[in-house]
Amino acid sequence: xxxxxxVDLWGxxxxxxxxxxxxxxxxxxxxxxxxxxxMYEKASMEVTSPGAxxxxxxxxxxxxxxxxxxxxxxxx
Amino acid sequence: MTATATATATAxxxxxxxxxxxxxxxxxxxxxxxxxxxxxxxxxxxxGGVFGTTQGLLERFGAARVRDTPISETAxxxxxVGLAAAGMRPIVELMFVDFFGVxxxxxxxxxxxxxxxSGGHVCCPMVLMTSVGGGYGDAGQxxxxxxxxxxxxxxxxxxxxxxxxxxxxxxxxxxxxANPVVFMFHKALQGMGWLxxxxxxxxxxxxEMYTVPIGRAATVRPGRDITLVGLGLTVHLxxxxxxTLAAQGIEAEVIDLRSIAPLDREAIAASVAKTRRLIxxxxxxxxxxxxxxxxxxxxxxxxxxxxxxxxITHPDVPIPYSPALEHPLLPSAAKIVEASTRLCHDKxx
Numbered sequence: 213x214x215x216x217x218x219v220d221l222w223g224x225x226x227x228x229x230x231x232x233x234x235x236x237x238x239x240x241x242x243x244x245x246x247x248x249x250x251m252y253e254k255a256s257m258e259v260t261s262p263g264a265x266x267x268x269x270x271x272x273x274x275x276x277x278x279x280x281x282x283x284x285x286x287x288x
Numbered sequence: 289m290t291a292t293a294t295a296t297a298t299a300x301x302x303x304x305x306x307x308x309x310x311x312x313x314x315x316x317x318x319x320x321x322x323x324x325x326x327x328x329x330x331x332x333x334x335x336g337g338v339f340g341t342t343q344g345l346l347e348r349f350g351a352a353r354v355r356d357t358p359i360s361e362t363a364x365x366x367x368x369v370g371l372a373a374a375g376m377r378p379i380v381e382l383m384f385v386d387f388f389g390v391x392x393x394x395x396x397x398x399x400x401x402x403x404x405x406s407g408g409h410v411c412c413p414m415v416l417m418t419s420v421g422g423g424y425g426d427a428g429q430x431x432x433x434x435x436x437x438x439x440x441x442x443x444x445x446x447x448x449x450x451x452x453x454x455x456x457x458x459x460x461x462x463x464x465x466a467n468p469v470v471f472m473f474h475k476a477l478q479g480m481g482w483l484x485x486x487x488x489x490x491x492x493x494x495x496e497m498y499t500v501p502i503g504r505a506a507t508v509r510p511g512r513d514i515t516l517v518g519l520g521l522t523v524h525l526x527x528x529x530x531x532t533l534a535a536q537g538i539e540a541e542v543i544d545l546r547s548i549a550p551l552d553r554e555a556i557a558a559s560v561a562k563t564r565r566l567i568x569x570x571x572x573x574x575x576x577x578x579x580x581x582x583x584x585x586x587x588x589x590x591x592x593x594x595x596x597x598x599x600i601t602h603p604d605v606p607i608p609y610s611p612a613l614e615h616p617l618l619p620s621a622a623k624i625v626e627a628s629t630r631l632c633h634d635k636x637x
Contacts (some may be wrong), residue, residue, distance in 0.1 A: 231481025234304035234490050242302075249306065251481050254335060256343060274481060 213263045215247060215284035216271075217277055221257050226274045228252035230283065234288065238267045241286065248284075250277065293534050306479025307341030310452035311417070311471075312392040314459035314602055315342060315379060317497050319349050322377060325463060328364050329381030338383055339478050357358045365416070369398045372414040377463060382418040385472065386429045388437075399468040400443030415462045417471040419446070419520060421571060424483050426473065428606035429613075433572035435519070436581070438470050439549035447547040448472040450523040451491045454478075454546055457500025465502065472548075474520040486524045496534055505552035507559065511541035513635060514565040514628050517556060517582050519545040522569040522619055529624035538632050548578055553585045560586050566597040567632045569619050574601040594630040600624060614620035 222228060231249040235241055241261045248259045261267075265286040273275060299308060305313065318325045327342055333356035337341035357364040361382060368380040388395065395416065402412040422431025439446045447469060448461060449455035455473065462469035477489035495620040508523060509530050516526040523544040530540040541559050545552065560566050566586055568579040579599035586597060600619045608614045 229481055231488065232306060232479045234306070235302075236487065245303065249309075249479065249481070256336070267309045267612075270299060274484070 213265065213286040213287060213288070214282050215262065215267075217259060217279050217283060218247050218249065218274065219280045221250065221259075221279055222252040222255070228257075229276050230273050231256065233269055235267050237267060239267055241265065241267050243250060245266050246287060259262065259283070264288065301426060302492040303453040303495065303558050304490050305456075306340070306485065306490055307449060307455040307473055307479060308337070308478045309327060310342060310493050311341045311459050312336070312343040312345065313493070313495075314456045314463070316345055316348060318460065318463045319353060320582055321344065321429070321497075322393045323362070325377045325379065326356045326371070327379045327381070328357050328368055328381050329453050330359055332381050339473065340480055341417060341473070343382060352553075354365040361387055362394070365391040365396040368414050368526065369394050369402070369412060370410045370540050372468075373402060373410050377413045378398070379415040379417060379463065382416055383436050385418040385420045388418075388434070388488060391399040391515075392502060395468070396444070398439050403467055403486045403507065404443060411466040413466050413469050414472050415459070416468065417473065419475050419478070420472045421476055422607045422614060425609060425611050425614060427609035428628035429449065429452050431510065431607040433628065435472065435548050435570070435572045438578040439578065440599050445469045446472065447502055447546060447598075448474065448520045448548060449546065450518075450520050451489050452476065452493050452545075453491050454500050454544075455508070456493055457498055458502065458546065460497060461499045461502050464499070469502065472520070476521050477524075484588075486521065488524050488527065490517065503547045503550040503552060505555040506594060507545045507547055507555070509542040511563070513539045513563055513632055514558040514567065515543060515556070516567050516624060516628070517543045517545065517561045518569045519548060519578065520571075522571055525621045526569050526624055528621035529628065530584065532621065532625050534630070535629055538591045538628060538635055540628060545578075551581060551585065554584055556582060557589045560589070560591050564592060564594040567624065567627055567631065568599045569624055570599065570601045571619050572602060574599070574604050577601060594634070598627050598631060600627055614617055
């Protein structure tokens with residue numbers, strides 16, 4: 213399963229930044245768990261887990277991200 | 289355990305929060321439970337706090353209870369003391385502890401003394417939450433800790449979490465307290481991204497109400513050879529050092545103070561009675577500080593020291609702006625390893 217920044221998370225067409233990952237690569241995560249916080253124009257938004265499994269982080273914290281971008285994978 | 293976690297046995301039963309979110313959650317739960325709880329401060333409304341301490345509260349509770357104030361700490365912290373005397377339970381944010389100068393009379397002459405001077409007839413149930421710490425090049429007026437400046441004053445309780453679980457529990461204890469509590473939070477642990485975040489500060493936080501008692505330290509790593517005492521960020525530096533030391537055969541016990549005032553002298557005494565070696569790691573200025581108080585308290589007990597206690601602190605100069613100057617002055621895991629190895633010289637080949 214792909215962990216993707218939702219395409220409508222902040223609406224406008226601009227870069228945000230991953231403020232922090234709440235889990236590390238290799239950890240098991242639950243469906244709906246908040247995996248990361250994303251900051252856009254000083255507002256904080258959450259990226260949740262699409263399913264259960266083991267997380268692999270593809271884009272590290274403090275990196276710029278766009279809506280729709282793949283930032284991690286979950287292996288069941 | 290949450291219902292989701294129970295149903296999904298293979299997945300981690302965790303609900304992780306940053307300290308910022310944990311503080312916001314504690315304040316929100318208290319505001320739900322008690323209409324007397326209100327929040328005041330600069331940018332704590334629509335922005336949710338520069339350090340994320342009031343996220344989502346304006347939307348839930350409205351501008352009458354979540355009040356953005358003008359940039360006058362003198363006015364709004366004074367107002368909080370008055371609100372508390374009149375029966376409200378204000379939580380007020382001093383954005384950077386460095387800004388205390390213009391509001392200290394309200395804090396130490398009014399809030400801290402209210403209960404004493406009124407013979408206990410008027411209490412002061414206010415929480416002053418404030419950011420501390422440097423390490424990100426914000427210079428000497430936005431990077432200080434000043435733990436001891438506040439902890440020195442009778443009538444003030446001072447707490448600081450090293451992780452999100454303690455942040456929520458300490459905040460709920462602080463709000464419930466009948467007297468003023470200074471709730472310090474370290475910028476490097478806050479989870480705001482632009483300051484970096486120590487991963488160890490992000491932990492499982494239950495969604496319901498619970499408290500962490502004020503005045504109780506936590507032993508976050510047991511060990512027999514040396515006691516490392518830290519608070520906030522320096523707990524994580526001590527834990528990192530302990531991992532390195534373990535590979536050299538030195539087992540460090542790490543104590544997280546959690547409360548600066550009152551200080552948990554019993555926990556420190558119990559640990560040094562076992563290890564007979566002590567290092568205090570404190571990112572505040574060196575002299576007259578928390579490190580000095582912890583060491584003095586330990587030395588007042590009857591300890592047969594194997595080495596003289598030591599402290600790792602910021603030196604007695606204003607915190608520099610340049611990273612090339614600032615970083616070498618702050619405590620680090622490497623400094624803790626070096627000092628611990630020196631104190632445990634009889635254990636190391």
